[in-house]
Amino acid sequence: MARISLAAIWFWHGLVPKLLFHHVDEQAMLVQAGLSIRLLPSLGVLEIVFALIILGSWRWRYIFPINILIMVLATFAVAHYSPEYIRAAFNPVTLNLSVISLSLAGWLSSPMLALASRCGRKPAKEQP
Structure with a gap:
């Protein structure tokens, strides 16, 4: 759930305020950082790609500390x-702390995930 939630957050924040609506706050933060507002769609695409990487790297747990560092x-x-x-009212501190918490939950729970490669069952003996 942590991985899916993280991917959904990244996907939403890349798609809605950056690609679909070009939100004025997103544009203002870019300008205040000395960047061009023309970067907004590219950042949206990068966030969507990162969401797909989070989902596609299902067995790679180091995506979680990378996500924490980004946040x-x-x-x-x-x-x-x-x-x-x-x-x-809805600020980056609370959002980013929530995303960091999800990343920590994903990191801590990932060694306990059931994976076929860690299956402890022995194959059944063949019947003659």
Whole structure:
């Protein structure tokens, strides 16, 4: 569930505010960081690709610490370049902390996932 939730979050945040609606807050944060608003669709595509990587790397648990690092960097970037968004009602701090929590849950639970490669059952003996 953690992996699917993370992928859904990345997919949504890439698709809706960046590709479909070009949200004014997304544009403002890019400008405040000294970047062109023309990057917005590309960032949306990157977020969707990352969502697909999260889903496609089902057995690779190191996607979780990578995701945590991205969230920490994103939080510091917003705090530095767009601090007014930290005080907003729906802010990057609460979103990013939630995503970090999901990543930690995924990291901690991934060694316990049932996988065919870790199956402890022995094959049944063939009957003559």
